Structures are given as C-alpha cells and as structure tokens.
Amino acid sequence: MAQLKLLTISGSLRKGSFNRMLLTEAVAAFGDADHTDADLHLPLYDGDLEDAEGVPSAVQTLADQIAAADAVVISAPEYNKGISGVLKNALDWVSRTESNPWANKPTVVMSAAAGRTGGETQLFMTMQCLAQLQVHLVPGPGIMVAGAFDAFDDDGRLKADSYREALAKRMALLRAEITSS
Ligand SMILES: Cc1cc2nc3c(=O)[nH]c(=O)nc-3n(C[C@H](O)[C@H](O)[C@H](O)COP(=O)(O)O)c2cc1C
Numbered sequence: 001m002a003q004l005k006l007l008t009i010s011g012s013l014r015k016g017s018f019n020r021m022l023l024t025e026a027v028a029a030f031g032d033a034d035h036t037d038a039d040l041h042l043p044l045y046d047g048d049l050e051d052a053e054g055v056p057s058a059v060q061t062l063a064d065q066i067a068a069a070d071a072v073v074i075s076a077p078e079y080n081k082g083i084s085g086v087l088k089n090a091l092d093w094v095s096r097t098e099s100n101p102w103a104n105k106p107t108v109v110m111s112a113a114a115g116r117t118g119g120e121t122q123l124f125m126t127m128q129c130l131a132q133l134q135v136h137l138v139p140g141p142g143i144m145v146a147g148a149f150d151a152f153d154d155d156g157r158l159k160a161d162s163y164r165e166a167l168a169k170r171m172a173l174l175r176a177e178i179t180s181s
Pocket residue numbers: 012013014016017018019020076077078079080081082112113114115116117118119148
C-alpha cells in the first residue's frame with residue numbers, strides 16, 4: 001500500500017504556536033505518513049480580487065493539498081470564543097475553488113487555547129463550517145488542550161499523559177478510518 005498522505009492545518013500563523021506543537025504531536029501519534037503542513041498565509045477573501053485575478057495560487061495549492069491528502073488534521077486557537085479568522089479565511093477561499101476538495105475528506109479538528117475550555121467553542125464552530133463543506137469529521141474523544149501556556153514542555157511536547165493518550169487514540173481512529181475503507 002502506498003504511504004498515507006497526511007495534511008496538517010494550523011489556524012494560528014505564529015511560529016511559537018501551541019496549535020502547531022499539538023499538530024507536531026498529532027503527526028508523531030499518527031505514525032508513518034507522507035506529511036505536508038499547509039501554509040495559511042493567504043490574502044483576505046475579497047470578491048473584487050477574485051473577479052480580477054481569480055483564485056490566488058496559494059489558495060489553489062492549499063485546495064490541491066487537501067484533495068491529495070488521505071486525511072487532514074486541523075488545530076486552531078479560539079479567538080474571542082470563535083473560530084480563528086486565519087482558518088475561516090482559508091475555508092472561505094478554498095470553497096471558491098473549482099471542485100470541493102473537502103468532500104468526504106477524513107478530518108480531525110483539535111484545539112489548544114489559553115482558557116479553561118481549551119477552545120471548545122471554536123472547535124464546534126469550526127466543525128459546523130466543515131460540515132457545510134461536506135467534510136467527513138472522524139468522531140472520537142475531543143482534543144482540546146486547555147491552559148496551553150503550561151501544557152507543553154520546552155521541547156514542545158505535551159506534558160500530560162491524559163492528552164497524549166487521547167491524541168494517540170484519536171490518531172489511531174483516523175488511521176483506521178482511512179485504511180479500512
Ligand atoms: C485575539 C485573541 C483572542 C483570544 N480569545 C481567546 C478565547 O476566546 N479563548 C481562549 O481560550 N483563549 C483566547 N485567546 C488566547 C489564545 O488561546 C492563545 O493566545 C493561544 O496561545 C493562541 O494559540 P497559538 O498558541 O496556537 O497561537 C485569544 C488570543 C487572541 C490573540
């Protein structure tokens with residue numbers, strides 16, 4: 001069997017992002033895969049820009065990466081109890097590409113946030129947007145890393161066994177989903 005293609009998408013652009021750290025942990029937990037990390041440095045969605053220039057090449061690259069992936073893992077922070085603008089902008093742009101690369105795509109959504117709920121509100125908001133795009137959201141224990149500033153060690157590893165175990169279960173479910181179909 002060809003190597004599985006795993007795409008990760010961080011809803012935070014910053015280098016030291018805890019969501020990036022969580023994605024790195026998810027990739028390790030997923031195991032052997034051809035991994036690509038998406039770049040969400042995209043222009044803001046603007047219908048005039050789209051009319052004048054079409055879909056930007058960076059957006060098409062992202063859409064192609066989603067289409068090519070066997071599975072996608074998204075991790076995003078919660079901003080003011082909602083979805084990160086960076087992630088929503090990317091979802092909106094990709095929805096303007098010719099075909100829907102998200103259709104039936106096995107996907108897991110996670111979050112790391114400073115607050116006590118670990119970004120639960122944004123997580124459900126993101127899942128709602130993805131449902132509209134016909135994403136196949138793989139069910140499983142929610143990964144919402146609370147108090148993100150204290151949740152990772154200096155090497156960017158999750159400190160708590162409970163999070164590591166939940167992540168391992170979730171990634172095993174994702175792998176099983178795509179290898180059993
Ligand atoms: C504009 C803004 C809004 C935020 N709103 C929330 C929030 O609603 N809930 C929460 O838990 N943390 C909130 N935070 C804190 C983030 O969870 C924290 O900055 C987190 O580290 C961001 O994720 P990152 O490390 O992946 O960049 C907010 C941060 C910013 C910059």
